[in-house]
Amino acid sequence: MIGKNWTRKRSSLDIIAEFLASRGRQLDPRPFLEWIPIFSNDHAELPGDIVEKIIRDSYDDANPVVKCIAEKLASSFNILIGRVQKNQLKRYIDYERPEDLETFIKLVGAGDVDRDANAIKETCHEIIQSNAMLLERSQPVFWRLLDEAIETGNDDRVKDYLVFLYSRLLAFNENRRISLQFLFEQEKELIRDELSSRSGNDKGTNAYAEFEAFCNNPDIDTHAAIVSKFNQKYRDILEREDGTRDKKALVFLKLDQAMFDARNTKTEFYDHACSCVKKAHDLLRNHHALVISVENIISEGVNLKWDIYAQLTIFAEKHIPTRFNRTYYHAEEICADVLEHKLSRRITGEERACLKEIFTGHGENTLERDFSTFTRAGIHETIEFFKEPLSGFTFVDCYIIQRDRCFPNSSDIHFIENRNELLLVFYKNVVDERKVPCPVCGSLKISGNSYTEIGEKSWECKNPLCSERSKTNRGKRYSIRTIFMQESLHDFRNENLVPKSLIKVWRKDLVERPTDEQYFSMVIKYFTHPADTLLAINVRNPATLLEVARREERHVDLATIDEIIPFRGDIVGTWNRFWHGPLFHQFLYTTERDASMIEAQPPVPLQVMKKGMACIIHDDCIEVMRRFQKGSISAMITSPPYYNAREYSQWENLYNYLHDMHGVIEHAKEILVPGGVFFYNIGDIYDNERTVVKSTMGNKRIPLGAYIILLFEKAGFTLLDNVAWFKGEPQSNRQKNDGNFVPFYQRPTNCYEHMFVFKAPGPLNLAIDRSRNTLRSNVQKFSPVIKIGKGGVNRYGHTAPFPPELPLLAITCFTNPGDVVFDPYSGSGTTPIAAASTSRIGIGTELNDAYARLSVEMAREQGLKIIFLKRSGDGEYAREGIVAARDATEVKKQSTLDAFADAKDPEKAGR
Ligand SMILES: C[S@@+](CC[C@H](N)C(=O)[O-])C[C@H]1O[C@@H](n2cnc3c(N)ncnc32)[C@H](O)[C@@H]1O
Incomplete structure (x- = not known):
């Protein structure tokens, strides 16, 4: 392993220059780096091989060692370690600071695991020692790449390599402690553009002024602490602007026989239930969960539970006509795929061009003029559909919950025992194009990276000062969702941690007899953070819910369905519009082949x-x-x-x-x-x-x-029932949370398939x-x-x-x-x-x-x-x-x- 020769304090520029010279490279780094602002000239005492350590860190040399230690801790100590712990361990391996190991020990003991600090330390050391060679393996790679760039005169590349080293070094040296004022100064033009441009009125200017006043503070603190304050305030302002603060962190809705009976018909019930789902979408914060409990509901001798699951799941996923961003949504391509199936033939190049014109808004009439086949009924509708396709919630899970007692089944199959109810989980994911500062450096010098999934915008940091630039000088990638998930990983309060005992009960999506307490604990602890407010509609046993929420420091608003969405004329027809709407016309159609008569054909003997x-x-x-x-x-x-x-x-x-x-x-x-x-x-x-x-x-x-x-x-x-085929738990220790015992990381193992009984x-x-x-x-x-x-x-x-x-x-x-x-x-x-x-x-x-x-x-x-x-x-x-x-x-x-x-x-x- 590389030694720990501590050295005198030097500027980061000097360190880089000495580093290059010590390896015989005739390269002056100053012209490549001097433009980058620094906060102070108060230099830190750093190890002589700090640059090598930075290279090791950014090439992730320690990852296999971390993995090996994680596996050992899981098998020998029954400790599952998550992202925060792994990062901390990696930090220790990369930089060899004893305090990092102590922090790691604290972190693995912070949950509900057994502790054995010395044994864990020894295990870590043994594994690190025996893999020391691995930790050196990227140094030659770095030098080869840098040399290639120097030799070929590729200054941009040389700059990339040097900026990446330098920005990381600054975080250990000149910029390890900064002030809000410094951060604000670096960003102020962008902040002004962002905070005023969106609203374009006094509100925006006020937001900017408020933020400026907040940052007018020269006190210094650690880089991480200042960035955290800065980002929190910025996001607070955004949330206040769009009303997110008043939105719920979770909507929990129960559908039961009483609610069904309160309506005159099945259609009215679905009108009401679907409207509730729609309303939940308005009420929820972005990237948060709608959880629906579906009890056994009997209508005309048929148990509707799985029918409700199907109707609400597809309604939830597809009820909002959405104009998707054309950088990723190529309507002409998607639409052509559907049309080819509908027409049972290929779409020609000319027709594709015509579709493109239509979807880019330049060819409204081309359709009728040039392509008579497109004017067929159904084809027009498909084209219209793909102008604003439907979106909505994202389906996440359907738990089958086995209870102690039996519930009525469809009368035709009353002899088939039915002890279960359902719990459906959805996430709201709506694309939010507003910039949010980089979680590492607080910068708004960011660019849209891509969309991690439909409904989630992801960003890439472009700030040369960011301490997490990659070895190829790429910036940190993140989204609003990853920010709140990762922030929660650093919150070790009991109210935030999900205990293993709870995960044990909910580790499969077929759950045996949870108590009400376990039921509400799961819903609350899996899908909300401490201090969040959730809305519980028509909940059973509200006393237990309130008790769990109080213990876990969440707030609950209780409501009946009629309080949230009264059954009035304006919601009548909600379900019918869905059920007879354009979604189904994209797959319920008859092609010429389907319709062709075959009476003349010999039958199967x-x-x-x-x-x-x-x-x-x-x-x-x-x-x-x-x-x-x-x-x-x-x-x-x-x-x-x-x-x-x-x-x-x-x-x-x-x-x-x-x-x-x-x-x-x-x-x-x-x-x-x-x-x-x-x-x-x-x-x-x-x-x-x-x-x-x-x-x-x-x-x-x-x-x-x-x-x-x-x-x-x-x-x-008629759907009489769904027989769940429980396939057993897959043999693996993936708990679907990767050792992260906090909200939004918990996922059950999918361990059943459906066997539907249709009559x-x-x-x-x-x-x-x-x-x-x-x-x-x-x-x-x-x-x-x-x-x-x-x-x-x-x-x-x-x-x-x-x-x-x-x-x-x-x-x-x-x-x-x-x-x-x-x-x-x-x-x-x-x-x-x-x-x-x-x-x-x-x-x-x-x-x-x-x-x-x-x-x-x-x-x-x-x-x-x-x-x-x-x-x-x-x-x-x-x-x-x-x-x-x-x-x-x-x-x-x-x-x-x-x-x-x-x-x-x-x-x-x-x-
Ligand atoms: C899930 S597998 C069925 C396995 C079966 N239950 C068994 O136990 O072996 C589905 C099968 O459908 C066949 N298949 C796919 N399209 C078909 C079609 N149009 N007509 C008949 N068979 C088809 C596939 O080749 C595949 O073997």
């Missing part, structure tokens, strides 16, 4: 299939569904391709995906028997909808399940023999199929199979022996095999030849009879042969599936 047989049809599921007879399928069970999750499921954007899923659902309604069930397995996915941007800033959790519910309801299905119109089709029914509760725990063997090889042969327990739930509950069970996306054939092995007729369609053939193999292994069909040129389904069971013993062995069904049957299992 269902007559050759017998009870206990499986059939795999290698084709596009829509083609096959068009050839089934109306009402010929008893039940459908599937796990469709999840939007852009796998190699076989790639769509240009979410709307095109939803359109294709809608096609399957529409056909399902035709081919299912009246009251037949479609058992639909889907999970949320983290991806980009690509309906606003295609870059990673669009990445988010997409509530696919909510969209699917709406598609089914549009097609006339086609008509009385529900149920199994006659209910003794073999395995669907007895709407939470089912079984493990996913283990696919990956040694060396990461997929030994199963399919990338996303579901386990046979899943189709068996629906088969045993909603079908009888001899019934036809169909899976449009059958993959490795799990559904048809499960159906055949329980004396049904199991049919699956699969587009991928290898998967279709894998299904045949799987069925053979089960000893089942299986037919493999393929469409020939004349549209006829040709049989590639009935594959016989291998032998009698294997036929017996196949009854593992039956055995499973038996084991789940409490009587046969001897329970």
Whole structure:
């Protein structure tokens, strides 16, 4: 490790000059650096190798060592360390100041962890010693880059390297203690522009004067303390200007049966609930949370809980027509993607140019003049839609909360135990283009960097004095949200810290029996900071909420829904406008292909299939569904391709995906028997909808399940229930908070998928023999199929199979022996095999030849009879042969599936 030769006090310019000279570089740094202002000539006592240390720091040489120590502390001391602790440890490793290690020790002990200071110190030292080589590795890199710049005469580059060293050095030396006055002087022109330009009136001038008066203070303090005061005051002024101060840090809303009953119809209920969501958006501070508790609400014998989840989630995400910034929103591209799907053809270059004109506002009439295809109904509407696409809240999580007692389920499936309620979490993210000073140096010399996500503007500091310039002289990157999150990391009060005991209860998104106290503690401590004010609407057990809030130093405003948004004429129609609005027209449409008649085509030869047989049809599921007879399928069970999750499921954007899923659902309604069930397995996915941007800033959790519910309801299905498939907690110690035990860092592990029970119109089709029914509760725990063997090889042969327990739930509950069970996306054939092995007729369609053939193999292994069909040129389904069971013993062995069904049957299992 580099030694600690302390040295006399020198100016930073001298230090840099000596540093270069000592390495034999003939370079005078002064012309590159003298323009940078310094605060004082009071120099600090610094180690002789301070510049080397700065290089080590900025190249993050210590990061692998920090990681190694963090892992050791987690495994040996059960201490998870977050961003603040890691930065502190890195600081110690980089600069070797004993006081930094002491601070680190304090920081790891500041939470609710065990402390063992000496052992931790020893651990740190051992790991640092054994990795000493790593800490030197960037010095040659730095010199190589600097030499290259010098040799090629690239003065800009040379300046970048020197400014980065110098600005960091100043923070240790001349500028380690500064005054508000100094900071203000550096920034005053920009501050004046910013504070007066926005309002352009006296208000702005007053804001500037107020800020100037505040900064008229020559007292010096540490750099960090002055910047913190400066930034706080600046942000206070901004908040006062836009009324943020009066906004709520959290809106917590409960929807229950009483609220439902207070309205005359389901539509009125949704009008009211959606209006409440809209109002919450106005009432909330930016980047803060709306939390909605959805209780069990029964309407006409159907439990609406998951329907409410779907309606409110999509409404919340898409209810505000928004003019997005054209630097990232290229409406013509996004719109063309949707139009291509609608028109089932490519959009020509000319048409693209026309779209561009329309969206840049220069070509209102070009549309009718030049492109007759665009004038078709639906196409115009899409173009209009993308002028101001819908945005709103960002969906974050849906917790399923298991309670002690049972709640009523939909009357058709009253025998399926229902103990749960829902808790939905959304964030408000609205782009705020106002500048906020750099959190490190307080400068407004910043430029818009990009958008971290849609609704979040991020900045990059351009101040040469900033002490966090990167090795390539890039500035600190930050946003308003990262500022408040990171500031909270330095607040070690109990009221701000989230205790591990609470995280333990809420670490999964399927939560077992939280108490009211734990429930409110989570909501408050995960999504607000001390001193915040939250609004609780229609809350259950307000006494406990108030008690928790008092303990955690938050303020609560309690209100009824009618106080927040009275049910009046002006909110009538809110939901209808959404439900029949333009959003749905982007994916609920009929293409020429969808509409084409196929009566002349030969039907699927269902007559050759017998009870206990499986059939795999290698084709596009829509083609096959068009050839089934109306009402010929008893039940459908599937796990469709999840939007852009796998190699076989790639769509240009979410709307095109939803359109294709809608096609399957529409056909399902035709081919299912009246009251037949479609058992639909889907999970949320983290991806980009690509309906606003295609870059990673669009990445988010997409509530696919909510969209699917709406598609089914549009097609006339009834959602009876959602059976949560609890897949177990993933084996990892990622607590989804990276060791940061403060608000806004806590995320549960997503550990369930949806299995929706949709019923086609008509009385529900149920199994006659209910003794073999395995669907007895709407939470089912079984493990996913283990696919990956040694060396990461997929030994199963399919990338996303579901386990046979899943189709068996629906088969045993909603079908009888001899019934036809169909899976449009059958993959490795799990559904048809499960159906055949329980004396049904199991049919699956699969587009991928290898998967279709894998299904045949799987069925053979089960000893089942299986037919493999393929469409020939004349549209006829040709049989590639009935594959016989291998032998009698294997036929017996196949009854593992039956055995499973038996084991789940409490009587046969001897329970
Ligand atoms: C999630 S996987 C189904 C896995 C299946 N449940 C299993 O256990 O193996 C979805 C399947 O749908 C298939 N697929 C995608 N598009 C299709 C289409 N249009 N028609 C039929 N199959 C399709 C994919 O090849 C993939 O195998």
